[in-house]
Each structure stands twice: as structure tokens, then as C-alpha cells.
Amino acid sequence: MNELIEAVPFLGKRNPKLTKWLIIILALVAPLIAAYFGRSWMRILDFALLYMMLALGLNLVVGFAGLLDLGYIAFYAVGAYTWAFLASPHFGVHMPFWIVLPLGAAFAALAGIILGFPVLRLRGDYLAIVTLGFGEIVRIFMNNLNHPVNITNGPQGINALDSLNLFGWNLSQSLSFGDFKIHYLYLYYYFFLLCVVGSIIFIKRLQISRVGRAWAAMRDDELAAKAIGINVRNMKLLAFSLGATFGGVAGGLFGSFQGFVSPESFSLMESIAVLTMVVFGGMGNIAGAIVGALALTALPEILRNIALPVQEALFGTVILDPEVLRMLLLSLAMILMMLLRPAGLVPAHARYSRPELLKGGA
Amino acid sequence: MIKLLEARGVGKRFGGLTALSDVSLTINKGEVYGLIGPNGAGKTTFFNVLTGAYIPDDGEFVFNGTELPTGKPHLVVQQGIARTFQNIRLFGQLTALENVMAGHHIRTKAGLWGILIQSKHAIEEERLTTERAFELLKYVGIERFAHTICKSLSYGDQRRLEIARALASEPQLLALDEPAAGMNATETGQLKVLIEQIRRDGITVLLIEHDVKLVMGLCDRVAVLDFGKKIAEDVPAVVQKNDAVISAYLGGPKHAH
Numbered sequence: 001m002n003e004l005i006e007a008v009p010f011l012g013k014r015n016p017k018l019t020k021w022l023i024i025i026l027a028l029v030a031p032l033i034a035a036y037f038g039r040s041w042m043r044i045l046d047f048a049l050l051y052m053m054l055a056l057g058l059n060l061v062v063g064f065a066g067l068l069d070l071g072y073i074a075f076y077a078v079g080a081y082t083w084a085f086l087a088s089p090h091f092g093v094h095m096p097f098w099i100v101l102p103l104g105a106a107f108a109a110l111a112g113i114i115l116g117f118p119v120l121r122l123r124g125d126y127l128a129i130v131t132l133g134f135g136e137i138v139r140i141f142m143n144n145l146n147h148p149v150n151i152t153n154g155p156q157g158i159n160a161l162d163s164l165n166l167f168g169w170n171l172s173q174s175l176s177f178g179d180f181k182i183h184y185l186y187l188y189y190y191f192f193l194l195c196v197v198g199s200i201i202f203i204k205r206l207q208i209s210r211v212g213r214a215w216a217a218m219r220d221d222e223l224a225a226k227a228i229g230i231n232v233r234n235m236k237l238l239a240f241s242l243g244a245t246f247g248g249v250a251g252g253l254f255g256s257f258q259g260f261v262s263p264e265s266f267s268l269m270e271s272i273a274v275l276t277m278v279v280f281g282g283m284g285n286i287a288g289a290i291v292g293a294l295a296l297t298a299l300p301e302i303l304r305n306i307a308l309p310v311q312e313a314l315f316g317t318v319i320l321d322p323e324v325l326r327m328l329l330l331s332l333a334m335i336l337m338m339l340l341r342p343a344g345l346v347p348a349h350a351r352y353s354r355p356e357l358l359k360g361g362a
Numbered sequence: 363m364i365k366l367l368e369a370r371g372v373g374k375r376f377g378g379l380t381a382l383s384d385v386s387l388t389i390n391k392g393e394v395y396g397l398i399g400p401n402g403a404g405k406t407t408f409f410n411v412l413t414g415a416y417i418p419d420d421g422e423f424v425f426n427g428t429e430l431p432t433g434k435p436h437l438v439v440q441q442g443i444a445r446t447f448q449n450i451r452l453f454g455q456l457t458a459l460e461n462v463m464a465g466h467h468i469r470t471k472a473g474l475w476g477i478l479i480q481s482k483h484a485i486e487e488e489r490l491t492t493e494r495a496f497e498l499l500k501y502v503g504i505e506r507f508a509h510t511i512c513k514s515l516s517y518g519d520q521r522r523l524e525i526a527r528a529l530a531s532e533p534q535l536l537a538l539d540e541p542a543a544g545m546n547a548t549e550t551g552q553l554k555v556l557i558e559q560i561r562r563d564g565i566t567v568l569l570i571e572h573d574v575k576l577v578m579g580l581c582d583r584v585a586v587l588d589f590g591k592k593i594a595e596d597v598p599a600v601v602q603k604n605d606a607v608i609s610a611y612l613g614g615p616k617h618a619h
């Protein structure tokens with residue numbers, strides 16, 4: 001939270017208390033503001049929260065443990081397909097979320113360990129290439145496992161996934177009290193917000209613990225980390241599996257929210273998009289992941305909404321497809337970023353010790 | 363004299379190059395043991411084999427009566443051997459304090475679950491780690507830099523920090539790889555005081571060093587390596603007069619081809 005407060009320009013340092021409340025209020029009323037601009041913006045907001053979870057999980061792997069992972073979306077896929085298998089008419093299984101979500105997280109963690117073992121000795125570029133391959137393998141499996149036995153329904157994907165049902169309370173149905181109706185997109189928003197806040201607390205606690213320090217040590221100097229007694233193998237596997245867990249949970253939520261999964265959603269471009277969020281926001285700190293996810297989900301949509309009318313007004317037709325424009329703008333943003341703020345929007349001031357304990361000593 | 367570490371016929375080859383051959387030596391509890399030799403004599407290789415970074419081809423190490431595991435650095439630290447590096451290797455993005463706290467890792471146990479639910483045990487352990495890290499920074503004399511990112515410390519202070527980090531793992535044997543390299547006379551003098559203090563506090567020190575004055579003034583016993591073989595082992599005054607040692611350092615009939 002403090003990192004996030006400090007990340008707010010001008011106000012953050014001068015009046016942290018006010019900033020804190022502003023952030024909380026903004027997080028709570030954001031969907032109301034979005035609703036003013038239309039339903040599609042509320043959807044985008046919901047997706048932004050999912051991307052935040054992904055960015056937080058990937059930041060744990062890349063930013064804290066220093067393991068460049070280009071196949072992160074695979075874990076998202078594992079989570080989403082777990083939901084599709086266990087809560088949809090595809091196999092006719094309809095398990096409640098409190099079974100499916102943890103299972104999805106567990107499968108993702110398992111996939112993280114499976115990926116982790118062969119890459120224990122790899123670093124940097126080599127690690128990136130193997131993880132990239134892993135991500136593609138998972139996607140291709142999902143794409144082709146419809147023959148001879150139909151498991152994933154191939155490129156058509158699986159649809160009519162069960163929506164999130166919190167002990168009998170279905171999040172996909174708008175809540176109504178008499179005349180007063182709460183649209184289901186709000187319900188999802190607050191549920192996702194809860195998940196994101198939970199993730200932040202978990203990750204923050206890890207960061208300032210012996211585990212967080214061990215990861216940072218391993219990232220900064222692996223040989224020295226070994227020499228002071230850190231079991232680098234276990235710490236790497238832990239990072240991969242924990243990072244994957246967040247991906248798995250986000251995947252399950254994505255499946256329930258979207259109601260449809262297909263291999264298309266888990267392409268390499270998505271992995272790169274999430275990594276871009278982490279790098280854009282600032283690697284190795286929680287606030288960076290959040291700001292990056294928010295900025296890179298919202299910006300393309302805003303620009304798209306501006307770019308279409310502008311193109312029509314100027315040329316009479318749409319010359320550049322919004323999707324093309326999105327990648328173009330993403331790369332442009334990255335280039336500007338590397339030139340102007342190479343450490344990201346929110347440069348890491350990540351600390352790896354408990355602040356309340358530091359006052360006593362020096 | 364109680365034996366702390368015994369190397370028995372340790373050998374290490376890299377392809378055709380024999381870096382260490384049949385090195386046997388004994389380090390007693392409470393002494394400062396020097397390991398010297400010309401460049402490329404195998405001193406650092408000896409360190410790497412001892413601390414588990416390399417797997418020896420022959421021989422073994424016996425520490426406190428038990429054989430040390432090979433190729434498992436973290437288990438060696440667990441047994442009570444800590445090391446520093448010839449070229450300083452700190453954790454660049456951490457503060458001085460956090461570097462030392464990371465060094466305490468092997469002596470803490472909090473698991474994932476304890477950390478996530480912030481169990482009493484985990485928090486208490488964290489408090490002790492922080493306290494201990496402050497003490498160690500004070501011990502090596504750099505407590506005023508506790509919250510400085512370690513990269514911005516001066517060279518001599520980085521060396522001290524590395525020693526503090528090694529001490530955080532609560533070792534019985536502290537292995538220092540050329541701690542005085544690149545230090546000026548004043549800094550070397552302060553280092554000597556620090557190492558003497560460490561010995562007084564009951565930690566055995568194994569020292570690789572080029573600074574002859576430091577080695578001779580500090581070490582109880584010295585072993586000399588040359589081309590991977592131990593050519594002498596004795597108190598400094600005797601080693602200094604040893605013909606084999608003199609010819610290894612200055613070149614002599616033994617090296618004539």
C-alpha cells in the first residue's frame with residue numbers, strides 16, 4: 001500500500017494519508033465512473049483487475065526471483081481450462097467454485113513445478129526461450145486435444161462455462177432490491193477487487209519475509225546466494241509454482257467471467273502483454289505491477305475509442321485496424337519507456353524487511 | 363587442540379589441468395589458518411571445493427567429525443562454514459541490513475504458511491533476524507549504513523559487509539578469500555583488528571591472502587600451495603624460511619625447465 005501511495009505523483013509524498021483514502025475511494029467507485037461511459041468500460045475494468053492478478057503473479061517470478069518467464073500465460077490457461085473441465089456442460093461436471101478455483105491454482109502450481117525442474121540451471125535469454133516454448137506447448141495441446149478423444153474441444157474452445165456462484169449467490173445475475181438493480185459487472189468487479197487485494201497482501205508478506213529476501217538474493221547473485229546457504233533449487237521452484245498459482249486463480253476467474261475459453265486467449269502475445277505490464281509499471285515492486293496492468297489495459301481502449309472516430313473524421317474510413325493499432329501503441333509505449341524511464345513508471349524501491357522492526361537499530 | 367576441519371587428499375581437475383592434487387591439511391578450533399601461494403596455485407579452487415561450489419575428484423573434508431556433503435553449498439553452510447568472495451559478491455538491490463538478514467536465512471525456518479498467516483513464530487523469527495543483523499553491522503563497524511543500498515558503500519565497507527553477511531549464518535569456520543585485496547594500509551589495519559576480534563569470539567578463520575604482512579601477523583599456522591600441491595605447512599616464521607616456498611614465490615631451480 002505504501003508503495004502505491006508513494007507512486008502517486010506530487011500528493012503521495014506530501015499527504016500520504018489523504019492519498020491512501022483517495023486510492024481506496026477510487027477503487028470502490030471506479031465501476032460507477034466506468035458505468036457512466038458505458039457497459040464496455042465496466043468490462044474493461046473487470047479485465048484490468050484480472051490482468052493485475054496476472055501481473056502481480058508474474059512480477060513475483062520475474063521481478064522478485066529474477067526468472068524471466070515468457071510462457072506465463074500457460075498457467076492462466078491451466079486455470080481457465082480447469083474451470084472449463086470442472087464447471088461446464090462440456091463434461092457435464094458442475095463443481096462449486098471453492099473446489100474448482102483451488103484445484104485450478106493447484107494444477108497451475110504443478111505446471112509451474114513441471115516447468116521449473118528442467119530450467120533450474122538456465123538463466124536470462126535461455127530461460128526466456130524455454131519458458132516461451134512451454135507456453136506454446138500448453139496452447140498447442142489445448143488446440144489439438146480434441147482428437148482422438150475430445151478433451152479440450154480444440155480450437156472451438158469450450159463455452160457455457162458456469163459463472164461464479166458464491167454459495168448460492170450467482171455473480172452473473174444482477175442483484176435487485178425492488179427497483180434498485182445492481183448490474184452483474186459490479187458484482188464481478190468487487191469480487192475481483194477482493195481477490196487482487198488478497199493477492200497484494202499475500203505477496204507483500206512474502207516479499208518482506210525470509211523467502212522474499214532469498215529470492216532477491218538469488219536474483220542479484222545466484223552464486224553468493226548459494227554460498228550463504230540458500231537452497232536455490234527450492235527457491236526457484238517455489239517462485240515458479242507460487243507465481244503460477246496466481247495465474248491459475250486468475251485463469252479460473254477469467255473462465256467464469258467470460259463464460260468461454262479457447263486456446264486463442266492464451267497466445268504468446270498475451271504472455272508478452274503481461275510481461276510488458278510488469279516492465280512498464282516497474283519490475284520488482286507491487287505498485288508497478290498494478291499501475292502497469294491498469295495503464296496497459298485502459299490505454300489501448302481509450303486510444304481505440306479516440307482513434308476510430310478520428311480516422312473516420314480525417315480519412316472517411318478506418319485505415320488502421322484497432323487491434324493493429326493496439327500492438328503499435330504498446331510497442332511505442334515500451335520504446336518511450338525505455339528511453340525516458342528505464343526502471344518503469346514506478347521504479348522499484350522494494351524493501352525486503354519489516355519496516356516496523358527497522359526503527360529500533362540504527 | 364581440537365580438530366575442526368580436516369582435508370584428506372583433496373584433488374580437483376579441470377579437463378587436463380590439475381588444480382588441486384592430494385591436498386591434506388588440518389585446521390584446529392580457534393586458530394587463524396592462512397592459505398597462501400602464487401597466483402593460480404589453487405587456493406580459490408580449494409575454497410570452492412570446500413564450500414560445495416565444486417565437487418572434488420578425490421578426497422574428502424571432515425568437519426567436526428562428520429564428512430561434508432559435496433556439491434551442496436547450502437548444506438555446507440548449515441554445517442557451519444561460511445565464506446566470502448575474492449571479488450565482492452553482494453546482493454546489489456538490497457540494503458546493507460537486508461544483505462546481512464539474507465545471510466541469516468539458513469538459521470530460520472518460517473514456512474510459506476507461517477509467513478502467509480503471519481504466525482507468531484514467523485514474526486518473532488523475523489524480529490530476531492533484524493536484531494541480529496543490526497548487531498552484526500555494528501560488529502563490523504558499518505551500522506550507520508544499515509539502510510544504504512549496498513552498491514553505494516565504499517569498497518572497504520563492502521568487504522566488511524560481506525564478512526557480516528557470512529557471520530550471519532552463525533559459522534564455526536569463516537573462510538575469507540583475499541579480504542584485503544584492493545584495500546589501503548589503513549583499511550587493512552582495521553581488517554586485521556576485525557579478524558582478531560572474530561577469533562576472540564571463538565570463530566575459526568581460514569584466510570587466503572596475498573598481503574604477506576597481514577598473513578604473517580595474523581595467522582597461527584600457514585599452508586602454502588603451489589601448482590595445486592601443498593608444499594609447506596607450519597607457523598609463519600618457519601614457512602617464511604622454507605626453501606620450497608621461497609623458490610615457488612621467487613622462482614628457483616625447481617621451476618627450471
